[in-house]
């Protein structure tokens with residue numbers, strides 16, 4: 039019987055109507071129940087939602103708002119800097135007497151929720167909170183001494199043996215809900231600033247084609263999994279390609295699904311299928327689970343129900359069911375650890391693991407993020423992640439393990455990167471994953487353990503299907519070499535069109551060297567390990583059980599490290615010198631930092647290797663789709679185009695990565711992802727603030743610009759024929775004092791050309807188009823420089839590739855038309871599209887279009903008239919050498935500005 043007049047249900051990551059105890063309690067307590075959602079990302083500090091999560095939040099909130107409306111209620115959406123303030127203001131406005139919400143377990147939420155309780159209770163407001171996220175609350179599952187468990191097995195065994203079952207999922211309220219009075223204003227979902235910028239929002243548009251955040255979609259996925267995936271989960275879950283798991287995590291996270299719906303899709307084979315990388319062996323439900331769109335209790339009981347059905351039918355699928363539930367158990371455990379040890383997002387659970395002498399190498403980190411490590415399984419995973427925001431758990435394990443062990447990069451960096459780019463980004467699960475792969479938990483492998491990469495690919499992607507899908511540049515390699523292109527004989531590589539160091543990197547580190555590095559680092563760690571039973575550890579496990587949130591510490595604890603160094607009589611610098619060398623490529627193919635040049639491998643091959651644009655670019659990134667708008671025209675561009683497009687827009691801080699990542703294929707190779715690499719955790723800055731700082735990340739690399747500026751690179755333009763560069767072509771040549779063509783043009787745009795011929799940059803019309811004529815265009819280009827170079831040659835050239843600049847001046851109309859034609863050049867056929875000419879006219883798409891020009895089919899719906907119209911604009915804007923000179927000058931100025939803004943802060 040309702041006793042109160044007005045109560046508020048505060049929705050967070052429990053975005054569903056069924057199995058929502060806070061909603062039920064409110065409905066039972068008050069005559070008017072107001073569902074409230076407060077968007078206050080800033081209060082999450084450095085873990086405020088990443089780009090992908092923002093997209094999901096928006097759509098998830100839209101779904102719950104619709105569901106509430108269907109029942110006669112209304113979701114009130116408010117914006118606040120801090121939820122507490124927003125909540126208090128709304129209570130004052132409504133005169134609410136009670137607030138109901140469901141628990142969250144990350145440290146930021148726990149602190150905030152406690153503050154809410156204290157604040158409201160001191161104002162005599164009733165506050166009640168409930169468990170809607172877990173089978174058991176963390177404080178329910180304790181050992182005999184009433185202490186938390188610190189190994190998963192002991193924890194999960196206890197959960198399975200609990201004397202009482204997890205709460206049954208509550209049904210959805212039936213009948214109409216109390217109406218929310220009109221005068222309580224609400225933002226519409228579209229008014230909320232979900233994203234940092236409009237460009238960022240646009241960059242997530244492609245997610246719409248991949249994901250449906252509605253709770254009903256999660257339920258459908260779960261049901262399908264229970265029928266098709268679960269029976270063989272025990273064997274197949276390691277198939278990493280994609281859908282062998284539920285992908286329910288965001289729904290569950292936001293609470294939009296309940297367990298009943300979940301339990302019928304891939305469950306029967308879960309035990310066999312879940313680890314296979316080349317097909318759908320797991321549920322892929324993680325994003326829904328994360329957002330609570332699906333309830334974990336619903337999943338739990340649907341699996342149990344399914345198990346009972348199979349048993350009754352004489353089918354023994356117990357192993358698969360248990361294996362699957364164990365995955366859910368890991369999620370439970372992540373919250374359990376976060377509750378009892380709230381520092382797990384920042385510090386190793388095992389104290390001595392804080393002594394790992396990390397490499398702190400931004401270039402290596404960047405190569406890893408961009409999928410340019412030269413290890414196909416790792417690179418494929420990172421590209422899938424960029425493209426979909428999701429990849430199979432096994433791939434996450436392999437990729438993160440590679441980062442931590444092969445590259446010796448601090449796991450906290452990886453955690454933040456995944457936080458930014460995963461669609462199911464979930465702080466507790468993310469932290470648990472990283473703590474495990476880094477050996478930071480007492481039941482994890484020790485730090486010295488390294489997974490056998492060969493065994494991984496033989497087991498999880500034996501035929502290379504997964505790698506072929508996400509690294510099309512390697513797709514023609516025979517199975518034998520698909521996972522180790524470096525081992526293929528030259529003729530095999532040539533037949534497959536793979537040019538190591540050019541369209542796919544050499545391995546960033548040799549396996550033996552990686553082992554050496556880990557052995558060295560392990561020596562430090564072991565030295566710092568507490569002896570069994572020493573103080574500071576719990577039960578001899580080495581755990582530091584400090585039960586409160588500790589302040590952030592640098593990845594390598596200096597005090598631990600210095601004691602090791604003192605003991606071993608090593609200087610810090612000499613220690614670092616002992617680490618094995620890395621070979622690093624940038625996204626633009628530029629050798630960012632080639633240390634140990636004596637051992638340097640051949641990096642670059644001939645420039646005309648690129649095929650005729652059937653779906654991948656010169657660095658092996660393949661073309662998907664990027665949707666953009668130019669006037670009324672809908673554009674579909676490849677990732678290079680997207681990269682450039684994003685890069686072209688000055689002030690679009692996250693640059694090409696933002697666009698690239700949505701480009702359907704893989705990531706675009708831009709620097710959007712720099713946002714996290716730039717995060718200085720110690721300062722506690724968040725992604726948003728730092729994106730502002732990464733102003734030079736548009737299309738090229740901050741490092742490049744910085745380096746270039748150091749070397750005072752100058753650009754000059756020379757008239758004349760560039761036949762040495764490209765027989766028969768009549769392009770313009772930019773001479774760079776240094777080889778840093780990329781830097782000279784402020785972006786990847788010109789880097790292809792610049793790098794291709796070492797110190798010379800051939801400027802052909804499409805490069806000027808793509809590389810940028812006009813201020814914005816200077817940042818255009820992305821990594822497609824070389825492609826534009828080729829494309830331009832092909833597009834403008836005759837059979838002997840005779841082209842460009844003169845024709846360009848004299849006959850732009852003719853040239854524009856020629857972009858439609860396929861051309862022969864050096865025996866290769868190029869199909870050049872109007873994009874090249876389009877690029878010159880559209881300030882937003884300048885660079886990309888140039889790249890798009892090569893990409894057969896990447897540009898759609900561009901009529902010839904449009905091209906001509908754009909050429910007209912182009913004629914007005916840019917003419918010949920003078921303009922190019924201006925461009926060069928503007929580029930230099932821009933670099934100066936970018937350099938100033940990107941200079942490391944003091």
Ligand SMILES: Cc1cc2nc3c(=O)[nH]c(=O)nc-3n(C[C@H](O)[C@H](O)[C@H](O)COP(=O)(O)OP(=O)(O)OC[C@H]3O[C@@H](n4cnc5c(N)ncnc54)[C@H](O)[C@@H]3O)c2cc1C
Nearest residue numbers: 283284285320321322323324365368369431463464468471
């Ligand atoms: C370095 C690293 C980072 C990770 N970051 C995240 C993250 O941010 N968000 C996230 O949801 N998962 C994370 N995981 C765990 C795991 O990779 C995903 O949960 C899983 O791949 C999701 O796919 P699925 O829904 O098909 O899983 P299924 O196998 O179908 O499992 C069903 C559900 O169980 C949970 N689950 C499964 N495996 C794990 C696990 N190892 N740890 C915790 N929960 C699990 C998820 O909620 C998942 O949706 C991370 C793992 C690693 C190694």
